[in-house]
Amino acid sequence: MYLYLTTKGWKTGRDREIEIWFTELEGRYYLISEKRDEAHWVQNLRGERRIRFRVGDKQYAGMAHPLDGAEDADIAERIRRLSDAKYGWSAGLVVELRPDRR
Numbered sequence: 001m002y003l004y005l006t007t008k009g010w011k012t013g014r015d016r017e018i019e020i021w022f023t024e025l026e027g028r029y030y031l032i033s034e035k036r037d038e039a040h041w042v043q044n045l046r047g048e049r050r051i052r053f054r055v056g057d058k059q060y061a062g063m064a065h066p067l068d069g070a071e072d073a074d075i076a077e078r079i080r081r082l083s084d085a086k087y088g089w090s091a092g093l094v095v096e097l098r099p100d101r102r
Helices: 040-047 070-087
Strands: 003-008 015-020 023-025 028-033 050-055 058-066 093-099
Touching (some): 003 028, 003 040, 015 040, 023 070, 028 070, 040 058, 040 093
Antiparallel strands (some): 003 050, 028 093, 058 093
């Protein structure tokens, strides 16, 4: 199963959707950008953190938060371990998606 992330293009303002692997933990979703800040979707969410995404038949709106500070190191490492177990891969920038409360 994949997560479908929709961001606003930082140059065009148009919706941009990607299909990406994800890890779910405690009601939040986590993505890993292999290209770190060079990935267009990361550039887009750095410009506008409001995002939409869907997993299966569930749709969400929320906020994206790159985990690139010292204060995020523990959760980023936890997500890397989970991603390694799920996909055999975890190198890159971890991004947290926080769904709005319903």
